[in-house]
């Protein structure tokens with residue numbers, strides 16, 4: 001059985017004080033959930049958030065990292081630095097990073113390998129643009145992204161990876177893929193993984209849906225057979241909504 005995983009992606013929002021207040025507000029309200037509850041926050045607040053979530057069931061993730069161990073990469077943060085903070089997850093290849101920060105399938109793959117090397121679970125984002133969807137290219141696009149992400153990743157490591165299928169046209173737009181459409185693409189992603197490894201691996205990899213997930217649609221999405229979780233932007237910033245999402 002794959003454990004459901006609901007992760008907030010705070011993007012470039014909140015100060016340390018706001019983050020600590022958020023944790024204070026949600027921690028007791030989600031303590032009985034069977035869902036893995038994650039918050040992926042900006043680098044500056046990770047240390048304080050790790051301290052504040054000690055003894056709770058909230059896991060903390062970063063939103064990016066560099067693929068090199070260390071070096072002359074001004075402004076970057078390494079996997080080792082995240083590991084030092086005991087960070088559990090790291091989002092890799094979010095579409096905003098692919099669009100604005102030159103993230104490519106190749107850098108995504110290098111980051112996935114480096115994160116796994118340090119015991120941090122990558123949440124790998126894939127998804128098509130509106131144009132690609134309209135041209136019926138969705139499956140080809142996600143297939144290429146998934147295959148590239150898993151290149152040179154052992155089957156043992158592959159089982160730990162989380163994939164987030166986030167159609168770009170559904171991010172922050174209020175538009176969601178229908179839960180059936182999302183499940184269709186996600187079950188296809190599982191087939192792609194099965195092709196790379198064996199059935200065994202594809203049955204263990206957790207695959208989330210992302211794109212305008214909110215308390216009112218999370219249950220329908222989570223009821224789909226192949227969808228194991230959600231990666232949530234906007235709605236995860238609000239403590240009451242986050243609690244509802246995790247307790248869907």
Ligand SMILES: O=C(CO)COP(=O)(O)O
Nearest residue numbers: 009171172211212233234
């Ligand atoms: O990009 C997303 C999560 O990574 C989705 O963002 P929204 O939930 O705001 O659409």
